[in-house]
Amino acid sequence: MNLKKLSIRPLQGFGELDFGASMEEVIEIMGQPEDSEVLSDGDEEVETLLWYYYKYGITLFIEGAEHSVLSNCETDNDQAILFGNRVFEMLEDEIIQLMVEHGYTKYEVEEETWGEKRITFEDAQTDFYFEREQLVTVNWGVIVDNDGKIQP
16 A cells, blocks of 8 residues: 555545455455454354455454455554644644535534544544544544445
8 A cells, every 4th residue: 555545535445445345455455464353242143354455554344244344444543644734743633624524514522531532523433532632543434234234
């Protein structure tokens, strides 16, 4: 993956990756993950496959029991771009303003039990995590059903 293409696209994807892409399509663009892990929700027997690309600072989430597809991305890569701006160089207020300017006006701020501050834009399904007022991680995605179809 070309680091110049680290564009966070809320509700759409990341760089050349589109949400809903098959595992094969992800591998074609990203190559094999450096590591992987399966998370499961014991109540619903829902499994999420995490693919780690440490050299890029990217974690990809693969979901869908019948047809597995890309559902979420997470990055701590300081080169990541959000709406033309290097998001990790921005302050909290600047990120909020940028999201609002792009039509994502409803957000919630919470302090996580582990100490990070999380700003969630539910309409963009995007979370920004801050530690000591510095952005440390962005996580965004879509909801995917068991058939791998993106839900509205």
